[in-house]
Amino acid sequence: MAYEESILIKVDKTTKEQMKTVNRNWSKAIRMFINEELRHKKNIAKAVAQTYRILEGQKKSKYDSTSVIRKLRDERYGPSRS
Numbered sequence: 424m425a426y427e428e429s430i431l432i433k434v435d436k437t438t439k440e441q442m443k444t445v446n447r448n449w450s451k452a453i454r455m456f457i458n459e460e461l462r463h464k465k466n467i468a469k470a471v472a473q474t475y476r477i478l479e480g481q482k483k484s485k486y487d488s489t490s491v492i493r494k495l496r497d498e499r500y501g502p503s504r505s
Contacts (some may be wrong), residue, residue, distance in 0.1 A: 432453065434442070442449060497503060 493503070
């Protein structure tokens with residue numbers, strides 16, 4: 424059997440009074456929210472790791488696009504003054 428840990432969450436007085444008017448298991452709602460956030464973060468971490476693996480597998484191009492862009496701009500606007 425798994426042991427459960429306790430946490431303390433502080434809310435302002437107005438929020439506490441509003442919570443009392445709603446028939447809800449707040450502990451369960453907060454546990455569900457925390458678990459969903461953790462799953463979401465885990466999925467993001469997996470997606471980032473997968474993206475890095477995909478990018479690492481791609482061949483690096485030795486093509487220098489800046490020279491082509493410079494040539495096209497010089498043809499259109501004249502030689503640069505740099």
